[in-house]
Amino acid sequence: xxxxxxxxxxxxxxxxxxxxxxxxxxxxxxxxxxxxxxxxxxxxxxxxxxxxxxxxxxxxxxxxxxxxxxxxxxxxxxxxxxxxxxxxxxxxxxxxxxxxxxxxxxxxxxxxxxxxxxxxxxxxxxxxxxxxxxxxxxxxxxxxxxxxxxxxxxxxxxxxxxxxxxxxxxxxxxxxxxxxxxxxxxxxxxxxxxxxxxxxxxxxxxxxxxxxxxxxxxxxxxxxxxxxxxxxxxxxxxxxxxxxxxxxxxxxxxxxxxxxxxxxx
Amino acid sequence: xxxxxxxxxxxxxxxxxxxxxxxxxxxxxxxxxxxxxxxxxxxxxxxxxxxxxxxxxxxxxxxxxxxxxxxxxxxxxxxxxxxxxxxxxxxxxxxxxxxxxxxxxxxxxxxxxxxxxxxxxxxxxxxxxxxxxxxxxxxxxxxxxxxxxxxxxxxxxxxxxxxxxxxxxxxxxxxxxxxxxxxxxxxxxxxxxxxxxxxxxxxxxxxxxxxxxxxxxxxxxxxxxxxxxxxxxxxxxxxxxxxx
Numbered sequence: 001x002x003x004x005x006x007x008x009x010x011x012x013x014x015x016x017x018x019x020x021x022x023x024x025x026x027x028x029x030x031x032x033x034x035x036x037x038x039x040x041x042x043x044x045x046x047x048x049x050x051x052x053x054x055x056x057x058x059x060x061x062x063x064x065x066x067x068x069x070x071x072x073x074x075x076x077x078x079x080x081x082x083x084x085x086x087x088x089x090x091x092x093x094x095x096x097x098x099x100x101x102x103x104x105x106x107x108x109x110x111x112x113x114x115x116x117x118x119x120x121x122x123x124x125x126x127x128x129x130x131x132x133x134x135x136x137x138x139x140x141x142x143x144x145x146x147x148x149x150x151x152x153x154x155x156x157x158x159x160x161x162x163x164x165x166x167x168x169x170x171x172x173x174x175x176x177x178x179x180x181x182x183x184x185x186x187x188x189x190x191x192x193x194x195x196x197x198x199x200x201x202x203x204x205x206x207x208x209x210x211x212x213x214x215x216x217x218x219x220x221x222x223x224x225x226x227x228x229x230x231x232x233x234x235x236x237x238x239x240x241x242x243x244x245x246x247x248x249x250x251x252x253x254x255x256x257x258x259x260x261x262x263x264x265x
Numbered sequence: 266x267x268x269x270x271x272x273x274x275x276x277x278x279x280x281x282x283x284x285x286x287x288x289x290x291x292x293x294x295x296x297x298x299x300x301x302x303x304x305x306x307x308x309x310x311x312x313x314x315x316x317x318x319x320x321x322x323x324x325x326x327x328x329x330x331x332x333x334x335x336x337x338x339x340x341x342x343x344x345x346x347x348x349x350x351x352x353x354x355x356x357x358x359x360x361x362x363x364x365x366x367x368x369x370x371x372x373x374x375x376x377x378x379x380x381x382x383x384x385x386x387x388x389x390x391x392x393x394x395x396x397x398x399x400x401x402x403x404x405x406x407x408x409x410x411x412x413x414x415x416x417x418x419x420x421x422x423x424x425x426x427x428x429x430x431x432x433x434x435x436x437x438x439x440x441x442x443x444x445x446x447x448x449x450x451x452x453x454x455x456x457x458x459x460x461x462x463x464x465x466x467x468x469x470x471x472x473x474x475x476x477x478x479x480x481x482x483x484x485x486x487x488x489x490x491x492x493x494x495x496x497x498x499x500x501x502x503x504x505x506x507x508x509x
Binding site for chain 2: 249250251257262263
């Protein structure tokens, strides 16, 4: 009766990787995230969109406890990854961040060689027993980061000497070197040119096969291009969450409609 | 649908408004073509029929310019949600309007032949009434479009049944006239094509009304309305074709 979907955008029901229930975030007296419930699926790219200050980056940072580093920040509610509450006292934030990798807006390679940029995480987490295993991890990560062919002959060169787009793919390779299960990306392409952006977007699509990817982006076109699920945040509320194709063609909430069509939200 | 505010980039609003103004203009030309074609048939006015034929070029030109403009908006503005549906519906509606224009032109062409033949009873008056009904449906469909009035659009879709019924009736009349006197056959064949043209126009208007529903709700209306054009299974003037 029903034809197969025309695009792979129509995703089937996947396992839930991250489950957030009644999450509140406060910065001092400011209530930055209000009562957010969301189920993020495994092996899916989920985009967070919304105007500046809507809380999308704040919420992204709660997913690997990056907000712990801000003194006045307080998180309430449950965030479960694979059913485990990541705000449980027994959870070590360092271990958590190995499992939930993060890529930032500006490429931030360590002032070390390309090789050491990738090897750093696996070394401190003891993921390699010897040099051969470490070499293996470095090569595998750089290949998955879609940058291996460009750097394989100069692994000893400083990471900071690469172009912006290459640096960002290096940072993505670094984030996946610790074998994370979730990859958080906070505007990973906003400092890149269109070609480098397309390369990173292609990479994100490939990473979807192995990880749950959550991306914050100011570019609605990028959200439409790379994600299968989209969440629209506004004034700290999660206004609408659903299939990306639906959000961009026929959103339910008038606030989502106003925002994505470029009217005042 | 809730009333949406203006875009932050106001040039985008001006472009969308421009497109919609143009499609209303195109709609106006098509409405006139339907009525003039039907009038020229009833009054056996060859001059008016020629005018309808000549006016079709303007309709075709508008279709082309609207499609160019819609493609430009898609390329430059990457419209989403309602904006996207405005552009998509414009592209589909121009195709429907252009087809209606062609059908009216074809009516006018046949009229120039018919004026040389003997008139067939009161059938041209019946055809004019049928054309009038389609023209009113088109006017309402365009009003529904500009006012984003889903209820009016659904009403237009419903009214296509009346046009189908009128077509059934004239179809039977033509059969009767042809059986009565074979000399009527040439004129009746032309008149029948005209009737079929008007019936097809009704289908195109229905399609325009469906675009209005798509624009306002994001969904196509249900395809459960009854098809009342039964002529494809009719055997003769007295066959009601209900047994099928």
